[in-house]
Each structure stands twice: as C-alpha cells, then as structure tokens.
Amino acid sequence: xxxxxxxxxxxxxxxxxxxxxxxxxxxxxxxxxxxxxxxxxxxxxxxxxxxxxxxxxxxxxxxxxxxxxxxxxxxxxxxxxxxxxxxxxxxxxxxxxxxxxxxxxxxxxxx
Numbered sequence: 001x002x003x004x005x006x007x008x009x010x011x012x013x014x015x016x017x018x019x020x021x022x023x024x025x026x027x028x029x030x031x032x033x034x035x036x037x038x039x040x041x042x043x044x045x046x047x048x049x050x051x052x053x054x055x056x057x058x059x060x061x062x063x064x065x066x067x068x069x070x071x072x073x074x075x076x077x078x079x080x081x082x083x084x085x086x087x088x089x090x091x092x093x094x095x096x097x098x099x100x101x102x103x104x105x106x107x108x109x110x111x
Contacts, residue, residue: 040095047091048084055080 059076063069 040091044088044091047087048081051080051082051084051087052077053080055083 055076055078056073058080059073062072062076066072
C-alpha cells in the first residue's frame with residue numbers, strides 16, 4: 001500500500017516534471033516559419049488565379065451564349081481579378097490577425 005504522504009510527493013513530482021517538459025518545448029525553427037509563409041503565398045496566388053479562371057469561364061460562356069465574343073469575357077475577367085484581389089486581402093488580414101494573436105500570447109507567457 002502507498003502511504004498518503006508518498007502519494008502527495010508523487011503528485012508534486014509529476015506536476016514538476018510536466019512543468020519542465022512544457023518549458024522545454026522546442027521553439028519554432030526559422031525553416032518552419034519560412035515554409036508557413038510559402039504556404040500562405042501559394043494560397044494567395046491560387047485564390048487570384050481561381051478568381052481569374054472563374055471570371056474567364058463565366059465571361060466566355062455568356063459570350064458564347066449571346067454571340068458577343070469579347071464583351072462579357074473582358075468584363076468578367078476584370079470582375080474575377082477584383083474578386084481574387086479581395087480574397088487575397090482577406091487572407092492577408094486573417095494571417096495578420098493570427099500572427100498578432102500569437103505574438104500577444106507569446107508576450108503573455110513571458111510576463
């Protein structure tokens with residue numbers, strides 16, 4: 001049988017070990033940060049190209065339907081470009097908010 005005093009000492013030891021393990025978490029390497037930034041950049045490029053592609057598809061479809069070849073194509077390519085830029089800006093804002101929250105969380109841990 002385990003003595004209640006020994007149980008308490010073991011619980012305290014477990015708590016200290018867990019605290020030390022949390023303190024020794026590896027910091028984010030620069031390569032990981034760079035890889036994350038590359039993912040964000042590719043996401044933004046994909047959003048822009050998707051907007052252009054969708055605009056091109058809609059414009060070409062409408063021009064084929066109505067027989068006004070360059071009119072809707074040009075119009076919807078510009079609208080797709082604008083939508084892609086708007087989506088990219090939304091992504092950039094989301095990333096900025098996340099980085100600000102992470103930085104604020106890191107500052108709070110150090111205090």
